[in-house]
Amino acid sequence: MAILSCSANGKNHSFKPGELWPDNNGVHINAHGGGILFEKGKYYWFGEHKTEGEKGNVANVGVHCYSSKDLYNWKDEGIALSVAPEGSGSDIERGCILERPKVIYNEKTKKYVMYFHLEPKGAGYTGxxxxxAVSDKVCGPYQYLKAVRPNAGYWAVNYPDELxxxxxxxxxxxxxxxxxxEHPDSMNIVKRDFGKGQMARDMNLFVDEDGTAYHIYSSEENSTLHIAQLTDDYLNYTGKxxxxxxxxxxxxxxxxxxxxxxxxxxxGCTGWAPNAARSAVADSIFGKWKELGNPCVGEDADLTFHSQSTYILPVQGHPGKFIYLGDRWTPENAIDGRYIWLPVEFEGNxxxxxxKEEWRLE
Known part of the structure; x- marks a missing residue:
C-alpha cells in the first residue's frame, strides 16, 4: 500500500513535517498519539498502532515501539503492548479504544511503566x-495490570469546601x-465521580527532577484538566x-x-478536527497556571498547522532545546496519520x- 510503504533511500538527515516518515524497513512509522522515552543513549517512541482501512479509533494491535539514536532514523522494535484476542473479556480486548500511550522509567523499581487512556470495547467513551502496564525491558513486552479511574475517594487539593x-x-x-x-462546578461533576474516581481521557506523563511522577489528563467530561501525583512505584495515585x-x-x-x-x-475539544492550540506557564506544577494563548505563529497557526499536540520532547545534549510532537489525524484511514515535529522557541516567558517545511536540530 502506498500509505504503508515509502522509500527509505538511505538515512534521514532532517525533519520533514507532514511527509511519510519511513522506519528502517521503509514503512511509515506507526506510532500515533505517542510519546518519547530517552534511555541509555537512545530515544524510544511509543504510540498507537493503526491498521490499514481503520476508520475512527479502535485498537486492533496495540502499542508500537521504535528506537533511534538521532531522532531522524527509527528502528522498528515491534509491538510493546498487545491487545488481547476477541472474546477474551480483557479490558484491552481487540476493538477497545487505547489512546496516547506514554512510558516512564522508575529508578527505584527498575521498571518501565506505561499509562494510556482506555475505553473498553463497545462502551464508546463512557469508561x-x-x-x-509494566515491563522489565524498555521495548517490552508490557504486562497489562489494570484500568482505573484516578483518585477515587479523594478531593482535589484546590476543590472548594462548599462544593x-x-x-x-x-x-x-x-x-x-x-x-x-452549565459550568462544571455548578454541576459538581467532581462530587458525582468522587466514589468511583475521576474521569481520565487525553493524557500525558511527566517525571520531575526529584523523580516524582505526575499524570496529566482531561477530566470532568473533558471540561477541566487534572494533574495527579503518582506513588513512588508509579503504579498508583497518591490522592494528591x-x-x-x-x-x-x-x-x-x-x-x-x-x-x-x-x-x-x-x-481545544473539536474531535478529529484541528483547532488553535493553547499554552500556559506556572512556577509550580500544582499552579497557579497562567494561560499564554496560542503558541503557534504564522500561516495555519489557528489550526496548529493541521495537527494536535501529543508530546514536548527535551532534546538530550542540547540544554533548553525542545521539539513539539503533534499528530495530523486522518480518521477515515487512521494508519495514514502524519507526524508534525517542529522546534520550540522561547520568547520572554x-x-x-x-x-518549517524541513529542518534540522542544528
Whole structure:
C-alpha cells in the first residue's frame, strides 16, 4: 500500500513535517498519539498502532515501539503492548479504544511503566479509564495490570469546601465531551465521580527532577484538566491532585519544564478536527497556571498547522532545546496519520512554534 510503504533511500538527515516518515524497513512509522522515552543513549517512541482501512479509533494491535539514536532514523522494535484476542473479556480486548500511550522509567523499581487512556470495547467513551502496564525491558513486552479511574475517594487539593457538601446535578447523565449545559462546578461533576474516581481521557506523563511522577489528563467530561501525583512505584495515585482551566475544555496535554518553570501545551475539544492550540506557564506544577494563548505563529497557526499536540520532547545534549510532537489525524484511514515535529522557541516567558517545511536540530 502506498500509505504503508515509502522509500527509505538511505538515512534521514532532517525533519520533514507532514511527509511519510519511513522506519528502517521503509514503512511509515506507526506510532500515533505517542510519546518519547530517552534511555541509555537512545530515544524510544511509543504510540498507537493503526491498521490499514481503520476508520475512527479502535485498537486492533496495540502499542508500537521504535528506537533511534538521532531522532531522524527509527528502528522498528515491534509491538510493546498487545491487545488481547476477541472474546477474551480483557479490558484491552481487540476493538477497545487505547489512546496516547506514554512510558516512564522508575529508578527505584527498575521498571518501565506505561499509562494510556482506555475505553473498553463497545462502551464508546463512557469508561474514561487510565490503563497501566509494566515491563522489565524498555521495548517490552508490557504486562497489562489494570484500568482505573484516578483518585477515587479523594478531593482535589484546590476543590472548594462548599462544593463537597452539595449534591451533584450530573448524576446519571452523559455529555458530548465538548460542552456542558452549565459550568462544571455548578454541576459538581467532581462530587458525582468522587466514589468511583475521576474521569481520565487525553493524557500525558511527566517525571520531575526529584523523580516524582505526575499524570496529566482531561477530566470532568473533558471540561477541566487534572494533574495527579503518582506513588513512588508509579503504579498508583497518591490522592494528591489539582484541577486547572475549569470549564475551558482542553485536551491533548503536553507538559515540560525549562529553567524552573512548568509549561503546558493543549488543544481545544473539536474531535478529529484541528483547532488553535493553547499554552500556559506556572512556577509550580500544582499552579497557579497562567494561560499564554496560542503558541503557534504564522500561516495555519489557528489550526496548529493541521495537527494536535501529543508530546514536548527535551532534546538530550542540547540544554533548553525542545521539539513539539503533534499528530495530523486522518480518521477515515487512521494508519495514514502524519507526524508534525517542529522546534520550540522561547520568547520572554512564553514558548512559540513556527512552521518549517524541513529542518534540522542544528
Amino acid at each position: 474514561a479509564l487510565s490503563g497501566i 463537597k457538601e452539595k449534591s451533584s446535578k450530573a448524576e446519571g447523565l452523559r455529555f458530548p465531551g465538548d460542552r456542558l449545559p 491532585y489539582a484541577r486547572f482551566f475549569i470549564g475551558r475544555f482542553m485536551e491533548a496535554p503536553a507538559l515540560f519544564k525549562k529553567d524552573g518553570k512548568y509549561y503546558l501545551m493543549m488543544s 512564553r514558548f512559540v512554534i513556527r512552521w
